[in-house]
Amino acid sequence: MSAIKNLMTKFDVKISIAIVGLVNSGKTEFVKRILQSDESIGASVSNTTEFELQTLDNFSLLTWDLGEHIPQKKALWKRSILGANALLFFIDSTNRDSFQQNKKLIKDLVELNFPIRILVLGSKSDLPNSASVGELMTGLDLMELDKTKCDVDLYKFSSKTGEGLYAIEEWLNRILFKRRERVINYNKIAACITLCEESGEINEAVLTDTPNLTLLATLRELRRKVTIFSRTMRVHGSGEEVIEIANFKIPIVKEHRHIVAIVVGPHDSVPRAMEISRNILKIIAPYCDKSINLVKIIRDLYPLDVTY
Known part of the structure; x- marks a missing residue:
């Protein structure tokens, strides 16, 4: 069982995570990495071409492929994505040509839907042409957004190598369950x-x-x-x-x-x-x-x- 899936399923509360981004931004690979096998999927509903719901016990993953605009007027978007406990926005960190479009989508998402916090995830960090965190921050203008509109966090990750997935777990743990990080958690190295x-x-x-x-x-x-x-x-x-x-x-x-x-x-x-x-x-x-x-x-x- 993946650490994120284990985190979500061990609490007796209903949790939903919204995963949005352009096509081929790494959303599907991320979901597969979390669930780890098709046997874990309790339900899979695809009633539109862009939306997919996957559930496991009290844990739901809501995935939405974005186009040129935020689907603000769609009832399904409002009911599922905006009602989620956490919002993850995926970006292909190797596709610099998409940064401008992603910048607009993130800006529109914040201005139209007023989320309190967004986690932006730069996927495919294992590839040599992956943009750095600095490039992503600058190209998406996240610093300005974080100062004026809502709290924005940014991590890079790779579904292939697992890089960054445990930082995402810590973020979800902190945001969903309001668990503040202690200054230092000393381990017991055996x-x-x-x-x-x-x-x-x-x-x-x-x-x-x-x-x-x-x-x-x-x-x-x-x-x-x-x-x-x-x-x-x-x-x-x-x-x-x-x-x-x-x-x-x-x-x-x-x-x-x-x-x-x-x-x-x-x-x-x-x-x-x-x-x-x-x-x-x-x-x-x-x-x-x-x-x-x-x-x-x-x-x-x-x-x-x-x-x-």
């Missing part, structure tokens, strides 16, 4: 595995002095999972995924030819674990073919995240 794709070498660090059988079995399975992840993501320069083994959460992060997987507790912060992983990647990158003391690196950098 272990860490790194893999250098150039040499094929796997380095393992156990951060607890008394590892139990569950942790040791988890590390054995994690070695296999990291190897599979490496093969799957070989054509991509970066990527991220979160898996669960036994009672552990395990974010796996790739940058260039290096992979880090951190074993943390079931209630720990995934975004913080991802941040720690990326910082570890920066440190170990020059030493792919050399021996490193991974335990010392983690204990020195993050002493409050090692509580075992």
Whole structure:
């Protein structure tokens, strides 16, 4: 189960998320990534060419393909999209020719419908010609919109590599359930595995002095999972995924030819674990073919995240 789907279905409240954008802006891939399989779809209704509804328990995804104008006068638009708990606007970050049209659509959406907050998502961030966050902010004039009209947030993401999906989860958690982020959510790092794709070498660090059988079995399975992840993501320069083994959460992060997987507790912060992983990647990158003391690196950098 994806982290976003798990978040939406574990609360006993009805939640609907509106997903809008031009055709081929990444909406369908995002929905597939969340639901992960067609078996998860409880209902699928396509009573217009541009609208699709997918439900799972109390969780609804409302997807709308936009054209040149916001369909303000359509009753279905008002009832479904404007009544949603969260509004996500998708943009193909590789199609710079569409930025002007998207800029107009976002502006019209805000002026006609008065949303309190919009999350703009630049899709296809795994592609080399993907626009940067700065380009998107400037090209869509989001800074001015955020100052004068409504709260606008912007993330880049990739449905192929998983990049950015857990930042989206945190945003939804904060907006939908009014959960304020604490200054720092310290994790409980039990272990860490790194893999250098150039040499094929796997380095393992156990951060607890008394590892139990569950942790040791988890590390054995994690070695296999990291190897599979490496093969799957070989054509991509970066990527991220979160898996669960036994009672552990395990974010796996790739940058260039290096992979880090951190074993943390079931209630720990995934975004913080991802941040720690990326910082570890920066440190170990020059030493792919050399021996490193991974335990010392983690204990020195993050002493409050090692509580075992």
